[in-house]
Amino acid sequence: MRNKKVELLAPAGNAEAFYGAVHAGADAIYLGGNRFGARAYAENFSEDELVDCIRYAHLLGRKVYLTVNTLVKESEFSELYEYLMPYYRAGLDGVIIQDMGVFAFIRDVFPQMELHGSTQMTITGEYGAEFLKKQGACRVVPARELSLEEIRRIKEVTGMEIECFIHGAMCYCYSGQCLFSSILGGRSGNRGRCAQPCRLPYTVGGNRRECYPLSLKDMCTIENIPELIDAGIDSFKIEGRMKKPEYAAGVTAVYRKYIDKYYEKPGEKLSISGEDLHRLSCLYIRSERQNGYYHKHNGKEMVTLNNPAYSGSDEQVLEQIREKYLYKHLTLPVQMKASFLTGTVAKLTLRCDQTEVTVTGETVQEAAKQPITVENISKQLGKLGGSNFHLDGTMDILVSENAFYPLKTMNELRRKGLSLLEQKLITANGFPYTREVQKPFDITGAHNGHMQKQSGFSLYLRTAEQWNGFLRSSFLKKPKEHTSLRIYVDSDLFLTWGDTIAEHLQILKKIPAETVLALPKIIRLLDSRYLKLLEKSIRDNLEAVDGFLISSLEHVGLLQQWHFLQSKKRYGDHSLYLWNCRSIEFWTDYLDGFCLPLELNYAEQRQLVNGILPAEKFLYGRIPMMVTANCVTKTTDHCRREEGFGITELTDRYHKVFPVMRNCTHCYNIIYNSVPFSLHKTAAKWKDSFCCRLEFTTESENETFNVLEYFYGSRTDLPYTEYTTGHEKRGVE
Known part of the structure; x- marks a missing residue:
C-alpha cells in the first residue's frame, strides 16, 4: 500500500x-x-x-x-x-x-x-x-x-x-477524437458543446431494427x-x-x-x-x-x-x-478573546485549533454617555453568519467600566481578525493565500511572418486497392514539374508489403515524391509487438522513408524514443489541433508542417498561416467522426478479428449512412461522415499556397483513381454526387 x-x-x-x-x-x-x-x-x-x-x-x-x-x-x-x-x-x-x-x-x-x-x-x-x-x-x-x-x-x-x-x-469515442456533433450540427465536443449524437438510435448493416449501438x-x-x-x-x-x-x-x-x-x-x-x-x-x-x-x-x-x-x-x-x-454550510470552530481597555488599542485574538492571530483596532475612549458592555461586545463580535467560522464556547472579554468603542469599528475589527485567521489557516494547510504575476509582453504569440507557400498535393493511401488506384493515376504517370507530391502511406499498408517495401517505395522515388508513414490513429500497449515490427521495417528501409504523419502526442513521444529517426520530417495531422498561433509556436520544435484544423472556418484558418510552419489544407476525404475502442460489429453481431480490416454501416434517423471502418490490427473503429468533404469548387485558390491533401478512407481502387484524375485535371466531371464543405464557411462556436 x-x-x-x-x-x-x-x-x-x-x-x-x-x-x-x-x-x-x-x-x-x-x-x-x-x-x-x-x-x-x-x-x-x-x-x-x-x-x-x-x-x-x-x-x-x-x-x-x-x-x-x-x-x-x-x-x-x-x-x-x-x-x-x-x-x-x-x-x-x-x-x-x-x-x-x-x-x-x-x-x-x-x-x-x-x-x-x-x-x-x-x-x-x-x-x-x-x-x-x-x-x-x-x-x-x-x-x-x-x-x-x-x-x-x-x-x-x-x-x-x-x-x-x-x-x-x-463517451463512446476516445475523448478528443470526436467530431460527430461538430460536423452534424456545429456543436463541437472540443468546445464543450457536444449534442451527444451517440445517444441517438441507428440501424447497423442490413439490420432494419433500430438500437443504440453508440450509447x-x-x-x-x-x-x-x-x-x-x-x-x-x-x-x-x-x-x-x-x-x-x-x-x-x-x-x-x-x-x-x-x-x-x-x-x-x-x-x-x-x-x-x-x-x-x-x-x-x-x-x-x-x-x-x-x-x-x-x-x-x-x-x-x-x-x-x-x-x-x-x-x-x-x-x-x-x-x-x-x-x-x-442545506448546511460547514464552518470551523473559533475561540475569541477581546480586550477593550480605555486608553489602549482594542485587541482581538482568534484561535482555531493550533492557529492563533491577534489584531488591533483604534484606541478605546471613555464613554460620554452609554459605555460598551460584555453583552453588546459579545453580540457584535459573535456575528459570524456568512463567514466560514462559528463560535466555539464563550468569549473571554476584558472591558473597562466606562469604555466606549463604536459598533461599526468593532465590526471592522472582527472582519479583520477573521480575514487574517483565514489567511493563516490556508497557509498552514500548505496553500498560497495570494500569488503575484506580471502581465506577459506577448499575450497571443502571434507572429507577423510571411506565408510559406507550398504548392502541390499530399495523398493519404490506406489500402492496397487505393495504392493500385494511385499507380494508375496521372499523379504517378504524368508528374507535373514544380509541383511537390507527398504520399502518406498508412503503416498497416506499409507492413503488408513485407519484403517488397523497398520495391514499392522506389516507385515514389522516381517521381520524385516524399514518402511519409502515417502511424496508427491510436496506439496502445497491445500494439507493442506491432511497433517492434514497424521499427525494424523502417530501419531496413530507412533511406526510402522521408518522414511521419503525427496524429497524437503518443506519436510524438514514440518518435522521440526512436532516436534513429531524428533527421526525418514530421507533419502534424489535423487531429493534433493547432488552433492558435501559440500552439503553432509550441509545435515548431517538433514539426516540419501541419494540417489546418477541420473545425475552423476559412478566415480562422488564414489567421494561422503566419510563416512559422508550412500549412497543409484538407481538400478531399471523409472526415473521421469518431475513433472508438468499442466495436460496432462486435456489439451488434460478433467479433470478426480473424477477418481483419472491414467496413460496416450505421444509418441514422434521416437515412444518412456512416461507414464504420473496423481496424482489427489495432482493435479500434473509425466512424466516417456519410459524405466526403470536398473543396473542389475552390481548389484553385488553394493550390498555389498550400499542400492540398486528398485523403482516401473507404474508396475502392476505381473510386481512388477517379478522384485523383479529377483533382489532377485529367477529367472534368466530379466523380461523386454528394459532398460537404464542413466548417469551411460556418466554423464552430
Missing part, C-alpha cells in the same frame, strides 16, 4: 454542487469558470464565486482544479490571461488542459500552477504521458479506454500522477476501489459537471465511505452494502451499471442497446442528501 492516499475528485457545475461535494468528503473539486471549459452548458461559476470557492476549499485543506480543456481560437487567446489571473492570484491549485498552445502559455505565464493533461488529449500510453511530463505536466488524465495494466505501465515509466474516471457517464452504460467502480488504488491511480475522478448538486454530493459521500474503509483495513475484502448500491443507482445512472474498460477492451455488455435514458431517481434519497450536505 502506498503512503499517499488516493484523492477523491468530485465535479461541480455550480456553487451548490461545489459545497455539497466538499461537505460530502471530496479531497478536490474540478469545475469550470465562464470561459474555456468543456461543459459550456453547465451553469459554471462567476469570477467572485470561484475565488470564494478556492478560499473555502483551502481553508478546509481541499484543492480546486479549473477546467481549461477546450481548443482556443486565435481571436480568443488574448482573453486567457485576464480570465485566469484572479484565480491564479487566489491560489488555484491546477488547470486541466487540452490545447498545447494553452498549455505552453499557462506554463510560462503562471509558473506556480499545476498543469494537468486532460483526457481530451487522448493519452493512451507511456509515450504521450512522458512527452507531457517533459513539457511540465505533473498529472495526466489518460483515455478512459485504458486497462489497469496500461495505467500501471504509465505510472511505472513516468512516475506522473494519474487521474482516472471511476464513476459517471462514458455506453454509465460507469460505477465502487466495488473495484482496492485494485484501482493498487494499480497506482492517484486521483479518483467522478464525472458529472452537468449533473445536479445531489449527484455530486451523494456519489462523493458513498465513495468517501468506502475509500476510508479500505485504508482502515487494507487487507480485508471491501463489501459494499445493498443500500449504498441502491443509492448510487438512484443518482442519475444511465440504464445499468458497468465498471468501464479496466478489465475489458470493449464489449456488448458495456452498451445500452435498448434504452440510453437515465433511470429514475429516488426523491427520498435526494432529500436525505440535501439535508446532510446541501
Whole structure:
C-alpha cells in the first residue's frame, strides 16, 4: 500500500454542487469558470464565486482544479490571461488542459500552477504521458479506454500522477477524437458543446431494427476501489459537471465511505452494502451499471442497446442528501478573546485549533454617555453568519467600566481578525493565500511572418486497392514539374508489403515524391509487438522513408524514443489541433508542417498561416467522426478479428449512412461522415499556397483513381454526387 492516499475528485457545475461535494468528503473539486471549459452548458461559476470557492476549499485543506480543456481560437487567446489571473492570484491549485498552445502559455505565464493533461488529449500510453511530463505536466488524465495494466505501465515509466474516471457517464469515442456533433450540427465536443449524437438510435448493416449501438452504460467502480488504488491511480475522478448538486454530493459521500474503509483495513475484502448500491443507482445512472474498460477492451455488455435514458431517481434519497450536505454550510470552530481597555488599542485574538492571530483596532475612549458592555461586545463580535467560522464556547472579554468603542469599528475589527485567521489557516494547510504575476509582453504569440507557400498535393493511401488506384493515376504517370507530391502511406499498408517495401517505395522515388508513414490513429500497449515490427521495417528501409504523419502526442513521444529517426520530417495531422498561433509556436520544435484544423472556418484558418510552419489544407476525404475502442460489429453481431480490416454501416434517423471502418490490427473503429468533404469548387485558390491533401478512407481502387484524375485535371466531371464543405464557411462556436 502506498503512503499517499488516493484523492477523491468530485465535479461541480455550480456553487451548490461545489459545497455539497466538499461537505460530502471530496479531497478536490474540478469545475469550470465562464470561459474555456468543456461543459459550456453547465451553469459554471462567476469570477467572485470561484475565488470564494478556492478560499473555502483551502481553508478546509481541499484543492480546486479549473477546467481549461477546450481548443482556443486565435481571436480568443488574448482573453486567457485576464480570465485566469484572479484565480491564479487566489491560489488555484491546477488547470486541466487540452490545447498545447494553452498549455505552453499557462506554463510560462503562471509558473506556480499545476498543469494537468486532460483526457481530451487522448493519452493512451507511456509515450504521450512522458512527452507531457517533459513539457511540465505533473498529472495526466489518460483515455478512459485504458486497462489497469496500461495505467500501471504509465505510472511505472513516468512516475506522473494519474487521474482516472471511476464513476459517471462514458463517451463512446476516445475523448478528443470526436467530431460527430461538430460536423452534424456545429456543436463541437472540443468546445464543450457536444449534442451527444451517440445517444441517438441507428440501424447497423442490413439490420432494419433500430438500437443504440453508440450509447455506453454509465460507469460505477465502487466495488473495484482496492485494485484501482493498487494499480497506482492517484486521483479518483467522478464525472458529472452537468449533473445536479445531489449527484455530486451523494456519489462523493458513498465513495468517501468506502475509500476510508479500505485504508482502515487494507487487507480485508471491501463489501459494499445493498443500500449504498441502491443509492448510487438512484443518482442519475444511465440504464445499468458497468465498471468501464479496466478489465475489458470493449464489449456488448458495456452498451445500452435498448434504452440510453437515465433511470429514475429516488426523491427520498435526494432529500436525505440535501439535508446532510446541501442545506448546511460547514464552518470551523473559533475561540475569541477581546480586550477593550480605555486608553489602549482594542485587541482581538482568534484561535482555531493550533492557529492563533491577534489584531488591533483604534484606541478605546471613555464613554460620554452609554459605555460598551460584555453583552453588546459579545453580540457584535459573535456575528459570524456568512463567514466560514462559528463560535466555539464563550468569549473571554476584558472591558473597562466606562469604555466606549463604536459598533461599526468593532465590526471592522472582527472582519479583520477573521480575514487574517483565514489567511493563516490556508497557509498552514500548505496553500498560497495570494500569488503575484506580471502581465506577459506577448499575450497571443502571434507572429507577423510571411506565408510559406507550398504548392502541390499530399495523398493519404490506406489500402492496397487505393495504392493500385494511385499507380494508375496521372499523379504517378504524368508528374507535373514544380509541383511537390507527398504520399502518406498508412503503416498497416506499409507492413503488408513485407519484403517488397523497398520495391514499392522506389516507385515514389522516381517521381520524385516524399514518402511519409502515417502511424496508427491510436496506439496502445497491445500494439507493442506491432511497433517492434514497424521499427525494424523502417530501419531496413530507412533511406526510402522521408518522414511521419503525427496524429497524437503518443506519436510524438514514440518518435522521440526512436532516436534513429531524428533527421526525418514530421507533419502534424489535423487531429493534433493547432488552433492558435501559440500552439503553432509550441509545435515548431517538433514539426516540419501541419494540417489546418477541420473545425475552423476559412478566415480562422488564414489567421494561422503566419510563416512559422508550412500549412497543409484538407481538400478531399471523409472526415473521421469518431475513433472508438468499442466495436460496432462486435456489439451488434460478433467479433470478426480473424477477418481483419472491414467496413460496416450505421444509418441514422434521416437515412444518412456512416461507414464504420473496423481496424482489427489495432482493435479500434473509425466512424466516417456519410459524405466526403470536398473543396473542389475552390481548389484553385488553394493550390498555389498550400499542400492540398486528398485523403482516401473507404474508396475502392476505381473510386481512388477517379478522384485523383479529377483533382489532377485529367477529367472534368466530379466523380461523386454528394459532398460537404464542413466548417469551411460556418466554423464552430
